[in-house]
Amino acid sequence: MAMLTIEDLHVNYGVIEAIKGVSFSVEQGEVIALIGANGAGKTTILHTITGLIPVKSGKIEFEGHDLCKTPAHKIVQMGMAHVPEGRRVFQQLSVYENLLLGAYTRKDKAEINASLELVYHRFPRLKERQKQLAGTLSGGEQQMLAMGRALMSKPRIILMDEPSMGLSPLLVAEIFDIIENINRDGTTVLLVEQNAKMALSIANRAYVLETGRLALQGKASDLMENEEVKSAYLGG
Amino acid sequence: MSFISYFVNGLSLGSVYALIALGYTMVYGIAKMLNFAHGDIIMVGGFVIFTAMSTLSMPPIVAVLMAIVVCTVLGVVIEKVAYRPLRNASSISVLITAIGVSYLLQNLAQLIFGTGSRNFQSVVSVPAWRINDKLTISGETIVTIIVTTIIMIGLTLFINKTKTGRAMLAVSEDRGAAQLMGINVNRTISITFAIGSALAAVAGALLCSSYPQIGAYTGQMPGIKAFVAAVFGGIGSVPGAMIGGVALGVIENLSKAYISSQLADAIVFAVLIIILLIKPTGLLGRKMNEKV
Secondary structure, three states: OOOEEEEEEEEEEOOEEEEEEEEEEEOOOOEEEEEEOOOOOHHHHHHHHOOOOOOOEEEEEEOOEEOOOOOHHHHHHHOEEEEOOOOOOOOOOEHHHHHHHHOOOOOOHHHHHHHHHHHHHHOHHHHHOOOOEHHHOOHHHHHHHHHHHHHOOOOOEEEEEOOOOOOOHHHHHHHHHHHHHHHHOOOEEEEEEOOHHHHHHHOOEEEEEEOOEEEEEEEHHHHHHOHHHHHHHOOO | OOHHHHHHHHHHHHHHHHHHHHHHHHHHHHHOOOOOOHHHHHHHHHHHHHHHHHHOOOOHHHHHHHHHHHHHHHHHHHHHHHHHHHOOOOHHHHHHHHHHHHHHHHHHHHHHHOOOOEEOOOOOOOOOEEOOOOOEEOHHHHHHHHHHHHHHHHHHHHHHHOHHHHHHHHHHHOHHHHHHOOOOHHHHHHHHHHHHHHHHHHHHHHHHHHOOEEOOOOOHHHHHHHHHHHHHHOOOOHHHHHHHHHHHHHHHHHHHHHOOOOOHHHHHHHHHHHHHHHOOOOOOOOOOOOOO
16 A cells, blocks of 8 residues: 555646646655656646645545645644745744744654754754744755755655755755655655656656656656656756 | 923824734735724724723723723634635735725624714723923823833734744745645634734724724724834834834824824825835835745
């Protein structure tokens, strides 16, 4: 039984049907990459899973719970965190306050502090800047904050949307190292990326999305050798 | 009257504007709507106190507490019934609805209490403070300044130091991201309306005590002035509403004293226009980033 199952998902974005019958699954412990061009519907799928966009039809099941009817604010409590596209850290709040909001649904102060220490251990730069307003951080630091904030909810699965966006190649490599580490420590990862090369390099399996439909799927290592994928997404 | 006395009365009036402006600015920041019925909550608060004291002969403090409870519940109910169904509607629909609610409250008040004004018995029993022969500060003024200062400090601490306050800041900045943190946006909006309406009730008690009249339109002008104060300070900004409100009250009172009492309101609005020309976001306002 898969941890997260998406079945024949249809989603409307305004009047346009953005997702036209997508099915995929994520097993516990995996890193799954969802790759595709701009506008293929990757972000829409993540937003639909965490309830920010309503489902038109289809099924989203997470550990036996139906997510289609679950309001967005109840999903993080179920063990699913979402690092949204463009980081969306709370710019007017400090790094520390952002991290506390990540643990909003948790009650135990001691456990929250333990998570905070773990996040600071994973991202030492966030500790250095804990009193600074999030809006004053660099792009890479904001990405780390968005990831740290998601980890503060102690998720079993983490959805990451374009973590490489707008970052230098060096920082991208650093962020992907961290994603691998997070996965190694036991968190399942569903990764949406335009940077297909990086995504495939750390994923177990991948799905290729084209204008709202799945075009290809398979083991990441196989997709990396696939001629279609090579020419369309890996720059020849 | 001396300058100090005009200034202190301006501070007192301005701090009432600030209380009302806080309701406007918090609702705008968090629910992204202009609640034009907010001023009429002041009037409802005033009438609750009027009824409690004159008809039911209750002590002033009980009457004020009753007004706070009634207004808080009313604010939350208005949001649930009138505004929540329009959460995803265009902002013009919400604005028109708010104006409709405002008329509804005013007409209900006329239906119950008649069209004329009633004399309002002050809830303040603090004696005036006679500093010298020329300068006397009324008990209402003293109480207003003290009460509003305490409320503003308390509110600032609540917003910045508590979990609920942080959730309010998060919702005001990015509703979607706030939901991803597990914050219930509807609940946060209800809390915002509750706080704003409670502050309006207090404002009603203080305002009607200083200017001892109450009628169906009592809340209208203070409501508009407070809205101006909120825009002046930067709508969405809590410290901006406080500064804007106090500044507006002082400007209004000094204009009345030294320029013309008829032109005072015009001067207040002219100052708003000048500020907005120089700084379109208001004194402490931030530029809103449009999200795609």
